[in-house]
Amino acid sequence: MKFSAYAIAALLSALLFAPACFAQAADEEQQARLAEIKQRIETLQQELNQVKSERDQLLKDLEANEKDISELLQRIDKIKSDMQSRGQKLQELKQEEKQLEESRRSMQRRVEQEVAAAYRLGRQEQIKLLLNQQDPQHIARQLRYHDYFLKQRSRVIDDYVSTLSELETVSSGIQREQDTLARERDQLEDKRRALTSAQQARQRTLDKLATQLASKSGELDKLHGDRSRLQRLVDEVGRAIANLINPSDQTPFAKQRGRMQWPTQGRRANAFGQRRANGITWTGVTIRANEGNPVQAIHRGRVVFSDYLRGQGMLIILDHGDGYMSLYGHNQSLTRAIGEWVERGDTIAKVGNTGGLSHSGLYFEIRRHGKPQDPTAWCRG
Missing domain, CATH: 1.10.287 (Helix Hairpins)
Incomplete structure (x- = not known):
């Protein structure tokens, strides 16, 4: 079969531009999936933040207070x-x-x-x-x-x-x-x-909340509620990002086991799995650090959550592929938005005390397929 010069030129043009078209289509699909993730998270947050009691209203007020403080601190830093x-x-x-x-x-x-x-x-x-x-x-x-x-x-x-x-x-x-x-x-x-x-x-x-949580049962209910909200968020995010495409040249998270740096400098206030006074065990590590200290990504990843979550304050979650995620809570402010890629060592937030903490510090978790992992097995020092 013979082809005209025009047909051959058209075929070559199609072959040259096809990868670009496919890349553009893939990028548009990724953006659409990220927009869907945002919508699903917003719907979940509205459900989690429903006011059912006086304590819920106080927690909602606390969220508004801490969001205002976080925004003001960001504006002050900018000025x-x-x-x-x-x-x-x-x-x-x-x-x-x-x-x-x-x-x-x-x-x-x-x-x-x-x-x-x-x-x-x-x-x-x-x-x-x-x-x-x-x-x-x-x-x-x-x-x-x-x-x-x-x-x-x-x-x-x-x-x-x-x-x-x-x-x-x-x-x-x-x-x-x-x-x-x-x-x-x-x-x-x-x-x-x-x-x-x-x-x-x-x-x-916070003073009003302290009165509400004066009894052990009140504090226990709050902790159970905080854990439940975080688990539901992690599960929802995990389902939402299941079909996102990660770069093929990215170093697998699992290969960095024991080699990563802690996200911020400070004293670790608890151990993973340690029982708390109220019987609940820790699923992450709290790092006592000065307010405003940088919080750094432990590995390359994409931001899949960057907002306030009741009980965790200003929270940012990174997806590292292969089912691995890292979580950073109680921040003063967040410097990255959903969909952004960050490299290992990039500053993603600043240490704070949001979420009702009486002291400043970072709450840090590593999860695989939604299940908590011991951070000390992954981070050095």
Whole structure:
């Protein structure tokens, strides 16, 4: 069978663009699945957060308080970062202004000298040279020298004018940066006052909750509820991500057993499987750490949950493929969103005390197919 040149070209074009089309279709399918995950999680959270008692309402109030605090802290960090960048730029502009001012003074002296020289020679320098009774070749040389000095004088004056213009631009830039910094300082103070108010509201809610949970049965009910919510979330996420495609070049999580770093520096307050005073065993490890310390991903993975969960506070979950997930709870704030890929060591959150903790720390779990694993078997040190 013979093919025309046009048919062959069309076939080659189809073969070349087919992988790109398939890749685009696969990416769109992945995005659609991620959107579906978000929707399923939102539906589950609405169910888990239903108010059934006064304690449930207090927990809902606590969630609102802690979300407000987390958002305010993120805004404060953003303003501080902006202020730091502007402060650095302001210093650079001031240094540039200083250098330009030095150049301006130097150039001004040169301009004054050129003006004085021009005044001494008068306005008819070339005519005077021509009228002098001298050798024509000597006159020609003198005229060339004279022309050179005129051009040099013009360049000196042009450079001086240009420097004055640059200096004016830099001075205006300094004023703008100073005005912006002043506004950002005001915004920072406003956010700090709002943060203080939100923290006071959180403490009032915690005091009311403490009264509700004064009995052992009340505390036990809360712990059972917290564990049940977390398990339902993990199960739902596991089902939702079952069909997501992971990169083929990713190092399997299982091969990193015993080689990974802990997600943050601090003292481990409990052991995996340790019995608590109320009879419930720990399914993860709490790491006591300073508020605001970075929380880092223990292995490459995709964010499949990044939100508040009652009992866990600001929680982020990473999917590492092959049924493995890592969970990081009680954070002050979260820095990654659902669908984002993170590398080992990337900062994904900041240590906090959300979820009603009285101290700051990170709650950390590793799970496989929804079942808790001992983190000490996976992380070094």
